[in-house]
Amino acid sequence: MTASRRTPPAPAHTAEAPKRRLSPAQREEEIVRAAIGFFAEFGFEGQTRELARRLNVTQPLLYRYFPTKEALVERVYQEVFLRRWNPFWEETIRDTSRPLRERLVAFYTDYASVILTYEWVRLFMFAGLKGLDFNTRYLDLLRERIFPLIVAQIRDELGRPSIVEQPVSDLEIEAIWSLHAGIFYLGMRKYVYDLPVDDIAAVVAMKVRLFLDGARAVIGVAEPSGSAGSA
Template sequence: MSRAPQAKIADKRRLDPRERELEIVQGAVAFFAEFGFDGSTRELAARLGITQPLLYRYFPSKEALLDRVYEEVYVNRWNKDWESQLRDRAVPLEDRLVRFYQAYAKVILNYEWVRLFMFAGLKGLDFNARYLAFLRSAAFDLIAREIRREHGMPVDGPILDEEAELIWGLHAAIFYLGVRQFIYGMPVPDDRDADLALRVRAFLRGMPAAVGDLIQSEEMEEARRTG
């Protein structure tokens, strides 16, 4: 037993800096997700079993540590394959949507993701708006067009606000599972995949019909005006 002097066990003083930094970051993710940005560096250090000034050896300020926390939780979580999978017409649209939301839910429906996201929003950071603008451009427009194609509607031209809003609604219902569980502390369905499948099914039964009604009534409106 020459290597690893006593690495993991007991008093782990004088760690390799890379390992210590990793511990700090992971501890900070859990800590700030629980207490928000106003959680104190002393309390965080106590949780990590180190002293508070040591944090400042690894991060120049609390804000720098928080930036690192956000990078850890939100960067590189989006899978580019999801977009091509959503477009794969060899698979029924309902299956595509169910699989996408099941995979996406695995990424976002966890304690850290949900709570840090809400803390950021309440703090007034523009992070949330930027993230959701990306989500809309990456997924919502795509989903709207696949639904149009499925129902023989024109896929060119801009997506109606109403179509986007109903897709927002599906997204909201799914994200709200995380809010209920991790922010309100309420129970959520045991079988998440089955729950998501149900939500997608209900969405696909209702959304195109409601949008269809809308477009019909718009066409009637236009017909009444022009003729």
Template sequence: MPRSQPSAINPGAPAEPAIAEVPATPPAATQPAAAEPRRARQRKRLPPEERRLQIVQAAVAFFAEVGLEGRTRDLSSRLGITQSLLYKYFDSKESLLDAVFEHVYLGRLSPEWPALLRDRSLPLKERIFRFYCEYTDAIFRYEWLRIFMFSGLTGEKLNARYFTHLQQFALAPLMDEIQAAAQGERRPDMEDIWNLHGSIVYLGIRKHIYQTPTPDDVRPVIERAIDRLLRDFGIETGPPMAGP
């Protein structure tokens, strides 16, 4: 079974990675117009730091699309560079993948979320709503969701690390606050929180993993999910707030 071209594997994937620096020079091998003397690939010499970043960004988009087993040759040809150049910047494919994990991981969890969630000067519903708006802004990305899923399936450490942080920075405060505000006799437990979380995250999974239609604006859906949970514990939710 000859491996199919990556572009064929996932036709629905977003166009090209947004790498501003590269003037999309297609690899010379692509259609050297019959008579034309195959023009050599224009060699572009970049400062190492810049090139390295460019490679990592492209690698994020690439591995998100085709999976972690994507071939280094395909990645390099997307970048318009030679495969061997990759090895000037990374010792091995594995270390490139580590850089990819690092890159998608960084900045994904805001350190301000615990404070936001615990800020009792705001209504609980508003805090949770704002948190999930920011959260989904951060993770409902093609690259992030798919790399996270790929790495989850192959048991990469990325996921365990992420869940630990998520628990600490978001889910734990979330549960504390809902517990403190709960009115009825049943107290929320962590599974109630996971239930809310899952119902929201599943929106992203539908969109970026299964590539199924989802609402353009997820905020009203998120708001309703929050309302449902809060009301279940007798907490006032107030009027709808999903404006612009």
């Protein structure tokens, strides 16, 4: 005799916990925080409808805080790129009471701790692919406030002409890019290619050492006439 099948009892009904009411400031912060993670995962092609669904709010509520997707994307830029910029970095580079190598290692180690995150790296990459101006604005900030400062400190260390006496050259800026891009690429390896990156502080110190050892060949040295574009 076969045992009869019994329908499992319906689960007892439990009252849902009431939703926490947020102040407008808290709600806005929640939206921005969720948008940062959402765009970092899916890129800026991600739809606000899906973002609203993940937040468990209506799309009209989302637009009450950010009338357009562009306004929300701009806020993401402000939060991720500008608010994490540390003005003290420039003071670290200028602090001549410490050896130049130590200053650059301190700056780039702290800088790496800010930019080498899942959100920062992927948002920066997606912004470039989407053709947004995140990259241009942020890189202009680096070129204006950090790169010439590093060139000036290296020239001073090597006893070369100041940047007032001899303007910073394109080759010098390229030299700084080589160091900067090498550190940023650590984040690409980790958060885009999913490759391990171990002991970032040690890698940053190594890259600074390699850079400074080769810098004397370029920094503060006048470019030969007609060298640009030569084979």
